[in-house]
Amino acid sequence: MASRPPIALDVHAGDVRPLKTAEVVARRIVQAILDDGLGSGAQLPAEARMMELYDVSRESLREALRLLEVQGFIVIRRGPGGGPVVGSVDPAAFARMASMYFQMAGVTYDELYAAWSSAEVLLAELAARHPDAARRAELMAPFQVEGPLDQTSPMVEHADLHAALAALTGNRALEISMQLFSQIVTHHGVSETDAEGRAMVFEDHAELAGAVRGGHPQLARKLMEGHCERVVERMRMRTDTAGDRIVAWL
Ligand SMILES: [Zn+2]
Structure with a gap:
């Protein structure tokens, strides 16, 4: 299969394009959600009311809502009784968008794996440095278990442990941005893990959880390096996630 040239990275292209009406309205809706203190599941005004509020056409309003829907924010x-409700800030939606950028730019799985490993090592160290031992214990305890739990899929386990480490950094900018790598890796990789890979993931996670819970940053780094290497080794052996392939849009 002939490889196609990636689309060029252009750091200035986005600076000059003015926002479209729908993009402006989307920002106003987000601001209104925050100003009104609405949480996940809260109902937003009906379409007719929002057209009045924002003084826009049905078409522009729907486009604005669609922009927010793609990100998971609403x-x-x-159907009847339906309408827009507040969604959540979902790192998986952020990862989906990032994977599209990666695909367009021709990012390879090896580049993704290296970025993922760097991010995870940093997150593991920062998590172990979290000053509140009780909080570390609370978030790590679910992963300090003997052997795989039958009811937990490796994909869920993988996403959960890495999300818990990111949460322990105490920095939401890092928590959201760094997780995009683990989200993509998890989505592409761990879903098809066999029994051996499954056991590896659970054992690694239990050890990592212990190091973070005990407050050992250097050990957490080292364990995470090893974990990432083992996961990547398995993913590289598969044809769809081989190192020289281009990352697929989730
Ligand atoms: Zn993992």
């Missing part, structure tokens, strides 16, 4: 319930 959920649009179809």
